[in-house]
Amino acid sequence: MPTVQARVISPQSPIVKRDNLDQIVLPGFPHPNPTVSYWQDPPHRIANLRTTPELPTSEVFDYVIVGSGVSGATIAFKLLSRDPSLSILMLEARTAASAASGRNGGHCKPGDWKGVKEWVELYGEDEALKLGKMEQDCVDDMRDFVHTYNVSSSWQDVESADVYWTKEAFEEAAEIVAFQEELGSRRPNDVPQNNTRTVFAGQAARDHWKWPQILGAVTYTSHTLNPYLTVCAILEQGLAKGLNLQTTTMALGLTQLSNTSESGAKWEVKTDRGTVKGKKVVLATNSYTSALHPGFASTGFLTPQRAQVAAVHPEKDTSNNTVFKRSHSYPDLHSGNNYFSIRHPGDINAGDVVVGGSGMFSPTKESNITDDSVINDVIAKDLHGVSRVVFGYENWGETTKVVKDWTGIICNTPDGLPVVGGVPNEEGLWASVCMNGHGMAWAFRSAEALVQMMTEGATPEWFPQPFDIKRAWEYTPKE
Incomplete structure (x- = not known):
């Protein structure tokens, strides 16, 4: 030997x-x-x-x-x-x-589409298109696996949206959608397939989503699940x-x-x-x-970060409220890129809302932390309250039941x-x-x-x- x-x-x-x-x-x-x-x-x-x-x-x-x-x-x-x-x-x-x-937050969504314009600038059109297409293909592969193997994980196909509260952020998002559409017109086989982004502006967005505060939305198909x-x-x-x-x-x-x-x-x-x-x-x-x-x-190159999530439940019955049959993220909300994933009728714990984000309330943004044994109380407080702000009194009610708080460690690259x-x-x-x-x-x-x-x-x-x-x-x- x-x-x-x-x-x-x-x-x-x-x-x-x-x-x-x-x-x-x-x-x-x-x-x-x-x-x-x-x-x-x-x-x-x-x-x-x-x-x-x-x-x-x-x-x-x-x-x-x-x-x-x-x-x-x-x-x-x-x-x-x-x-x-x-x-x-x-x-x-x-x-x-x-x-x-x-x-994680319980969704499987091709949400990085907003990077396509920057990707073209950084890597060129060919690689940018690969990035966008791979994200959608990956989500579709997950969906195919769940259906092929009859996985009992509450998978739901839902209407999803990035919803905007500021004029600047919405106009930038609409510009990116137009940019992607132009790419698709020239290279239809290289862009993500079967998931068109639809832009709702002004009153059209408010009518569609039933929230008087928003200025615009970009909708597409996403999925919720027990990850x-x-x-x-x-x-x-x-x-x-x-x-x-x-x-x-x-x-x-x-x-x-x-x-x-x-x-x-x-x-x-x-x-x-x-x-x-x-x-x-x-x-x-x-x-x-x-x-x-x-x-x-x-x-x-690798930076760990502690992310925090909460599951909350509104006071009002949401089973017939269309607002609670969608998945949303708010890239420009005050607390910093909040996202919401709703447990739909037929799911275990139907009516619960899973909400993440609010990292801006940590002085360190929870960066370079690998301890997921504790909860940041300041972030938790915001996560508990932001749902009622976003969904509004008429949809949510006066009180919020906190179901669970938890943390997890993600990894970021520059x-x-x-x-x-x-x-x-x-x-x-x-x-x-x-x-x-x-x-x-x-x-x-x-x-x-x-x-x-x-x-x-x-x-x-x-x-x-x-x-x-x-x-x-x-x-x-x-x-």
């Missing part, structure tokens, strides 16, 4: 604090006691699953995937759909799908094909083996339950990537786009991370592209170049 030399990638002397007698909190790693999200109550049947009671430390896996959110779950599902003979081990620090995928149940369903499809899932197993460090052993192992992943081996390692670690991989941390591909100069290490709080509309297709890169050695023609992982290492932070 040849001598195996190693290069170790692990956190540098992390400072630890004891949360209680049997829990250790490592800076930047998933907190062991997060808030319980609205979607995780009750927990899914696979929440605490360990496919094998013991961590399989003696086996060399074809792939070790770190993270069980929408990225990790989809990568495993797509790999095994291509080749059921693959051996895949998935490590999850907490319970299944318990990070950002189980904590936690959806991702757990993707995991179950992977499990049925042979995935080995190990929950409450925190990855703590990576070791690259410079000389491949006879077993084919190229990487070792140290966990709090032992060390596992793989021919390839995939980081689906989103906001926790920099903690696990100091090379990512050194780029300064350009607002995910990071996907092979980690530079580290053969066999791959990543699909940092979805910028938009994982339901970026991750499924990013996973498909990464699987093709890993199995075929080529990037799909449709995949946007601006997602390329190498740009993280080319980034120069601003002074």
Whole structure:
């Protein structure tokens, strides 16, 4: 057997604090006691699953995937759909799908369309069109998965809108819609398909949405869902094909083996339950990537941020009110890009309104925080009150019932786009991370592209170049 030399990638002397007698909190790693999200109550049947009671430390896996959110779950599902003979081990620090995928606002929407004009300026028309089309295609792929596998996650196709309260913001949005329409007239096969944006201005917007305060709206088709149940369903499809899932197993460090052993192992992943081996390692670690991989941390390209959400319930009966059958976001509302997702008739907890945003009320904007075990009371107060302001007394009533508050950690990049591909100069290490709080509309297709890169050695023609992982290492932070 040849001598195996190693290069170790692990956190540098992390400072630890004891949360209680049997829990250790490592800076930047998933907190062991997060808030319980609205979607995780009750927990899914696979929440605490360990496919094998013991961590399989003696086996060399074809792939070790770190993270069980929408990225990790989809990568495993797509790999095994291509080749059921693959051996895949998935490590999850907490319970299944318990990070950002189980904590978001409950919508799957192609809402980044507003970036198309800026994308053309930054990347050129071809790449901008790929970005716009991929977002819509990704949302459509999620919809197809839910319907194909009869997933019980309260998926609803709804009319959605970006609703504007200021003249400047609305005029800018209308200009972007016109810009996209011009692109579509010249390149009809390259723009997002079957989801036309409709602009309502002035009184037409107020008549359509029944809110006297708004100045305009841009409507399109979106979807509401229980994201936690959806991702757990993707995991179950992977499990049925042979995935080995190990929950409450925190990855703590990576070791690259410079000389491949006879077993084919190229990487070792140290966990709090032992060390596992793989021919390839995939980081689906989103906001926790920099903690696990100091090379990512050194780029300064990935920034974790704590996002906060609340589920509230209006005093009035909303079952026959058309206003509560839609999904909305308010890019220019006072609290800063609030969004609202409504639980429709027939859903569990019908009538609840899930609202997120209000980050402007934190002096730090909750940036560079990875602790999702606590609630910011100032943000919570605004989230509790903003729904009544937006929907109005006649629709909402006088009182608001607070159903649940929770937090989750998202990952942002300076350009607002995910990071996907092979980690530079580290053969066999791959990543699909940092979805910028938009994982339901970026991750499924990013996973498909990464699987093709890993199995075929080529990037799909449709995949946007601006997602390329190498740009993280080319980034120069601003002074």
